Structure formats: C-alpha cells, structure tokens
Amino acid sequence: MWRSGDDDGGDRAAVADRLARVVGLPADPADPPAYPWDSAAAPRPAVSAFDPGRRGVRVLAVLAVLVVGVAAFLAWRSRPQVTPAPRAETAASVPPSASPALLVVSVTGKVNRPGLVRLPAGSRVADAIEAAGGALPGADLTGLNLARKLVDGEMVAVGVPQPPGAAAPAAGTGAGPGLVNLNTASTTELQTLPGIGEVLAQRIVEYRDAHGGFRAVADLRKVEGIGDAKFQQLKDRVTV
Known part of the structure; x- marks a missing residue:
C-alpha cells in the first residue's frame, strides 16, 4: 500500500533519531555531523603549574617577612663597632704616697741592740723598742708614750732623758x-x-x-x- 508523503517524512525522522542514538550522529540532518571521537581532540582548559591558593599566599608572605627580619638582624649584628681608647693615666691621677714604705728610727739608751731600726709606716714606739731587742731590765719607760706613732728619722731614747731636738729635722727646715x-x-x-x-x-x-x-x-x-x-x-x- 502506498503511504502519503507525510507518513514517509515521519518514518525518516524516526529512523534518523534511532540512528543518532546508536552511533551518536545528530538527530537533525541539518546539524553538522559530530562524532564521539571528536571530543578527544577538543582543547582542554589550561591548568596552572603552581597555584598555592589564598592560604598558601599568606604563608609565603609570612615567610618572606621572617627572612627579611632575620637578614636585617644579622646585618645589624655584623656592623663595625668603635671601641674607645683607654684613658691615659696621668701622674696627677695617682694619689701620692702619704708616708714612706719604711721608717728609719734611731733607738738609743737601755735597749739590747741600740742603733737604727727599719719599721713599716704606722709603727709605734713600742715596735721600735722591740726591733732594738727590747728594753733592758730596770729601764724606766714612764717618760715614753709607747702607743705613739713613729715618724721617719726620729730618735727614741729608752730609759734615759732624750735630748731636745734629737730627731733629725726635715730637709730645708x-x-x-x-x-x-x-x-x-x-x-x-x-x-x-x-x-x-x-x-x-x-x-x-x-x-x-x-x-x-x-x-x-x-x-x-x-x-x-x-x-x-x-x-x-x-x-x-x-x-x-
């Protein structure tokens, strides 16, 4: 039996739709043919080789600040420093000795070894008598102040009157x-x-x-x- 043209068009459309489902061809004959294997050749979007993201950027910024800070600290530590020269000590800054290191005293009178004795500064009359061997038995020491400090060049008379001016006067007096x-x-x-x-x-x-x-x-x-x-x-x- 002969079918009208409309029926032929509907059959062709149904057949084309079935073929498109089977082989992936376009359902509409007016569409350009597109095959499944053509999708593999389609360009893909470019992917960045390194993308740290926002969190990674923050970490990198903190590391950069730390590196700069450490470098600045090391540069400050390695800077040249000026050492002040030691102050020259003048003679005026050295206090003069108030007394000689040793005293020379003449011990006369009733002692075991009369003569010159050498004593450290600050010694007393009793020290001079002891350095001369001590007083002889019966020597009268009441006229002596045994606790008096000695001066360089003086005379200590033990048990006898000490003559006036017996001590050596200072030079130039x-x-x-x-x-x-x-x-x-x-x-x-x-x-x-x-x-x-x-x-x-x-x-x-x-x-x-x-x-x-x-x-x-x-x-x-x-x-x-x-x-x-x-x-x-x-x-x-x-x-x-």
Missing part, C-alpha cells in the same frame, strides 16, 4: 740645736718650753697621737690652750 721636737718630745721635755705646763704638755702629746704627729710648727696653734701670743713664744723653740 734649718732647725738648729736645742730645739724641742714636737713629734718626739716627752711631756717632761715639753714643759721646758716657755708657758708650757703639765696640762698643755699633755694636750700636745694627745694631739700628735690623734693626728699621727705634727706636719708643721704652725699646727701647734690647733692645740687647745695655745693662742697667737703663746705660739709666737714657742715657734722659734720647737721643730717637727
């Missing part, structure tokens, strides 16, 4: 014979001076013991009871 040495005289010898009694003689001895001796004749004014008038009477009769 021009001290003559017959002067009473304020640093070595006993209270009895001091009382031979004009206007000096037992009380003033004891004050003179106490002053020199407390101050380590007289440095100059003018220091006699510092003794209580000795004014300007009395000092004028004594200055030419005493020495240090």
Whole structure:
C-alpha cells in the first residue's frame, strides 16, 4: 500500500533519531555531523603549574617577612663597632704616697741592740723598742708614750732623758740645736718650753697621737690652750 508523503517524512525522522542514538550522529540532518571521537581532540582548559591558593599566599608572605627580619638582624649584628681608647693615666691621677714604705728610727739608751731600726709606716714606739731587742731590765719607760706613732728619722731614747731636738729635722727646715721636737718630745721635755705646763704638755702629746704627729710648727696653734701670743713664744723653740 502506498503511504502519503507525510507518513514517509515521519518514518525518516524516526529512523534518523534511532540512528543518532546508536552511533551518536545528530538527530537533525541539518546539524553538522559530530562524532564521539571528536571530543578527544577538543582543547582542554589550561591548568596552572603552581597555584598555592589564598592560604598558601599568606604563608609565603609570612615567610618572606621572617627572612627579611632575620637578614636585617644579622646585618645589624655584623656592623663595625668603635671601641674607645683607654684613658691615659696621668701622674696627677695617682694619689701620692702619704708616708714612706719604711721608717728609719734611731733607738738609743737601755735597749739590747741600740742603733737604727727599719719599721713599716704606722709603727709605734713600742715596735721600735722591740726591733732594738727590747728594753733592758730596770729601764724606766714612764717618760715614753709607747702607743705613739713613729715618724721617719726620729730618735727614741729608752730609759734615759732624750735630748731636745734629737730627731733629725726635715730637709730645708734649718732647725738648729736645742730645739724641742714636737713629734718626739716627752711631756717632761715639753714643759721646758716657755708657758708650757703639765696640762698643755699633755694636750700636745694627745694631739700628735690623734693626728699621727705634727706636719708643721704652725699646727701647734690647733692645740687647745695655745693662742697667737703663746705660739709666737714657742715657734722659734720647737721643730717637727
């Protein structure tokens, strides 16, 4: 039986649709043919070789900051530093010695070994007597202040009257014979001076013991009871 043209068109469309399902051809004959194997040749989107993402970028930024900080610290540590030169010590900065390292004292009188003895600075009269072998039996030591500090070049008379001015005067003082040495005289010898009694003689001895001796004749004014008038009477009769 003969079919109309419309029926033929519907059959062809159905056949084309079935073929398209089987072999993957386009259902519409007007469409360009597309085969399944053509999809393999289609270009694929390019993929980046390294994409750390936002979190990775933050980590890299922190590492970069740390590297820069460490480099700056090492550069600061390795900078050249200037060392100040040591200050030159002048002679004025060295305190002068207040006293000689050794004292030379003459010990005479009733001792076992009279003569010169050498003692360290700050020694006492008792040390000088001991260095001379000690006092002889029966020697009278009441006129000596055994606790008095010695001065370099003085004489210590043990058991005998010490002559006035027995101690060696300092260089350049021009001290003559017959002067009473304020640093070595006993209270009895001091009382031979004009206007000096037992009380003033004891004050003179106490002053020199407390101050380590007289440095100059003018220091006699510092003794209580000795004014300007009395000092004028004594200055030419005493020495240090």
